[in-house]
Amino acid sequence: MFEELTNKLENVLRVIRGQGKINEKNIEEPLREIRRIFFDADVNYKVVNNFITEVKKKSLGQNVINSITPGQLIIKIINDELVKLLGSEKSDVIVSNIIPSIILVVGLQGSGKTTFSAKLARYLKNKGYSPTLAACDIYRPAAIEQLKILGSQCSIPVYADEQNKDVIKIAKDAVQYCKLNARDILIIDTAGRLSIDEKMMSEVAELKKSLIPSEILFVVDSMTGQDAVNTAKIFNEKLEYTGVVLTKLDGDTKGGAALSIRSIVNKPIKFVSVGEKLDAIELFHPERMASRILGMGDIVSFVEKAQQTFDIEQAAKLEEKYRKNTFDFNDYLLQLRQIKKMGPLSSVISMIPGLGSKLSEAKIDDKIFNKFEAIILSMTEKERENPSILNGSRRRRIANGSGTKIQDVNNLIKQYEGMKKIMKGFTKGKIRGLIKGMNLPKDILNY
Secondary structure, eight states: OOHHHHHHHHHHHHHHHTOSSOOHHHHHHHHHHHHHHHHHTTOOHHHHHHHHHHHHHHHTSHHHHTOSSHHHHHHHHHHHHHHHHHTSSOOOOOOOSSSSEEEEEEOOTTSSHHHHHHHHHHHHHHTTOOEEEEEEOOSSTTHHHHHHHHHHHTTOOEEOOTTOOOHHHHHHHHHHHHHHTTOOEEEEEEOOOSSOOHHHHHHHHHHHHHHOOSEEEEEEEGGGTHHHHHHHHHHHHHHOOSEEEEEOGGGOSSOHHHHHHHHHHOOOEEEEEOSSSTTOEEEOOHHHHHHHHTTOOOHHHHHHHHHHHSOHHHHHHHHHHHHHTOOOHHHHHHHHHHHHHTOOHHHHHHTSTTTTTTTTTSOBOTHHHHHHHHHHHTSOHHHHHOGGGOOHHHHHHHHHHHTOOHHHHHHHHHHHHHHHHHHHHHHTTOOTTTTGGGOOOTTTBOO
16 A cells, blocks of 8 residues: 555655754755655645645744754654645544435446445444445446345345336335334445446436435545546535545555545545455544555554454463464464454555565565465364474475475475564563564565
């Protein structure tokens, strides 16, 4: 996420951090470089100019010039302005007291509306609500079937009427379904097009007028940069939506849409989608995102994600095994599966302060976890419990059984031994040097 942007900004921040005295002359070059980096990232030119103007004005203030550490103060100013640019405060989904509370999901075809609708339903279900999905995209082939499949994956009902071509009637019938079945939220997946057209805009405008939703969420592919911002502007002029959802953020290295869209449409970014799985959705926190963009990590989100994913009781048992040096491949397999649940590895690593930027040019291959899992499952129970017996012939048999190479088996064993050493130090409280000692394998970091 934003790897390219983060890497370039970190280089500039190092220069600023090293400044002993700040004046208009020596701040000009770093700010010019930041301006160029933002333009390269496809950030809207008005947004860039306003950002640079504010940073420069505050950086040349008396408090900064007379400060003992002016470089650090300017970095704080840049961070604060970035937070302001992204929206200052988080903004959760609006749920009204009317049953059902209606959420209209709009956007272009291919932006990820249908998948996001299911992700949002799952998110709200985990918060204690009883959501229902309504299939109101009657134009795209298999759209209704896709929503049904996604709904079944998270055990959420989907209202659909495949014989009906009246979208307004389908939506109103879905409202009645919710009232009859005590469902308190209705999420409506609307139709999109490959580009904006009058028919699509008229349809969603009519849905808004007929249903009076509590929330209208505009879903946009963040990887389309300025195109995303332009589309957001047109949709807002027609619909006056209440919030923005950025999808495919895990594949966005530049960050142009994320940095521009809030200022242009004056609507909060509410959610970001960071993967294909139904749990790959995050409430947007401007201050945390600013920290990640500047290469400072996001340890709060990392801890929250870990808490949601890891079983506390299992974690306690694993810690006890580390201490007693009885950690085996059964435990390692359990740990790998828990890490996989946290989402794409690149996204998880970007949250760790100081680590994400160091790996910014590395291609993180999540498939290595599947390979490691296959290798462990090809071991006998005795081999998993006693890794020390894994001699050459056993390793060859395991490689053949898992469809991998013997080098892959050797790499896994090396990783297992490394993890044991790391966690032994961790349980003793040796936090410093923990990340440095991880020595992530080239299988995971495929340069």
